[in-house]
Amino acid sequence: MTSPLPSTGAGSGASLSLDGVTKIYSARGARTLAVENVSLAIEPGEFIVLLGRSGCGKSTLLKMLGGLLSPTHGDIRVAGRGLYDAGGRADHAALGSLGFVFQDANLLAWRSVWRNIALPLEVLGVDKPQRRARAAALAREVGLDGFLDALPRALSGGMRQRVAIARALAANPGVLLMDEPFGALDAMTRDDMNLLLQEIWLQERKTIVLVTHSISEAAFLADRIVVMSPRPGRIQRVIEVDFPRPRARTLVDDVRFQALTAELRDELGER
Ligand SMILES: Nc1ncnc2c1ncn2[C@@H]1O[C@H](COP(=O)(O)OP(=O)(O)O)[C@@H](O)[C@H]1O
Numbered sequence: 498m499t500s501p502l503p504s505t506g507a508g509s510g511a512s513l514s515l516d517g518v519t520k521i522y523s524a525r526g527a528r529t530l531a532v533e534n535v536s537l538a539i540e541p542g543e544f545i546v547l548l549g550r551s552g553c554g555k556s557t558l559l560k561m562l563g564g565l566l567s568p569t570h571g572d573i574r575v576a577g578r579g580l581y582d583a584g585g586r587a588d589h590a591a592l593g594s595l596g597f598v599f600q601d602a603n604l605l606a607w608r609s610v611w612r613n614i615a616l617p618l619e620v621l622g623v624d625k626p627q628r629r630a631r632a633a634a635l636a637r638e639v640g641l642d643g644f645l646d647a648l649p650r651a652l653s654g655g656m657r658q659r660v661a662i663a664r665a666l667a668a669n670p671g672v673l674l675m676d677e678p679f680g681a682l683d684a685m686t687r688d689d690m691n692l693l694l695q696e697i698w699l700q701e702r703k704t705i706v707l708v709t710h711s712i713s714e715a716a717f718l719a720d721r722i723v724v725m726s727p728r729p730g731r732i733q734r735v736i737e738v739d740f741p742r743p744r745a746r747t748l749v750d751d752v753r754f755q756a757l758t759a760e761l762r763d764e765l766g767e768r
């Protein structure tokens with residue numbers, strides 16, 4: 498096999514494109530138009546945040562991008578390659594270039610940190626010394642040096658999400674898809690994780706699509722914020738965020754940051 502190791506560093510992100518993507522759920526006769534006619538072109542290495550209230554189709558959109566749910570209509574491409582075939586089955590090669598992080602870390606309780614991180618490599622048939630070396634490098638990158646042999650129950654919530662991020666990066670995907678990854682963490686841990694994620698992104702230049710309903714998280718992290726509106730889930734507005742990087746924690750005190758968050762609150766109808 499072609500080795501997914503090591504991290505390819507800068508420029509390894511893949512492009513994503515959505516063209517007229519619609520999702521209608523049908524369950525026992527009831528039809529829900531969850532996502533309607535979403536078109537968006539995402540550049541390789543771009544950091545996109547999907548922002549919106551609960552129920553506006555963010556998770557549905559992310560699942561479709563992740564090969565977990567085929568669109569009812571429309572087309573999704575990863576690095577120019579169609580993600581689904583005519584029967585709605587996800588393309589295997591495209592799937593290999595996607596990494597997922599959810600709100601819950603979903604770690605295997607009986608596996609140590611390094612063996613959780615290395616799980617995707619085990620699936621790919623990478624040998625143990627290489628798996629361990631890659632997991633150790635990733636653990637360092639996410640700030641878990643010294644915890645390689647710990648079990649998940651010994652970790653805090655933030656540390657578990659660090660493991661989940663490292664695991665999502667293990668097979669060196671071109672795209673990282675994150676669904677409210679820090680939604681269950683306390684505010685301070687969440688700020689730490691935002692800084693960490695920015696660092697990882699600056700180093701790896703993966704394409705990231707992150708879902709959140711936190712306005713400040715969106716403004717802090719994104720290159721572009723895609724504001725979604727509910728019933729049906731549509732793109733309401735796309736806002737470019739051009740604060741220079743790396744962004745420091747103190748950015749939140751900047752009047753331009755505050756102007757942006759005020760604008761986002763207006764978009765979401767929060768005042
Ligand atoms: N499996 C499903 N079956 C039927 N309806 C669903 C399903 N998943 C989500 N929905 C509906 O689709 C809409 C969008 O949901 P979702 O994508 O989870 O939104 P968000 O992540 O923004 O909260 C909601 O109205 C939700 O109730």
Ligand SMILES: [Mg+2]
Nearest residue numbers: 552555556557
């Ligand atoms: Mg959701």
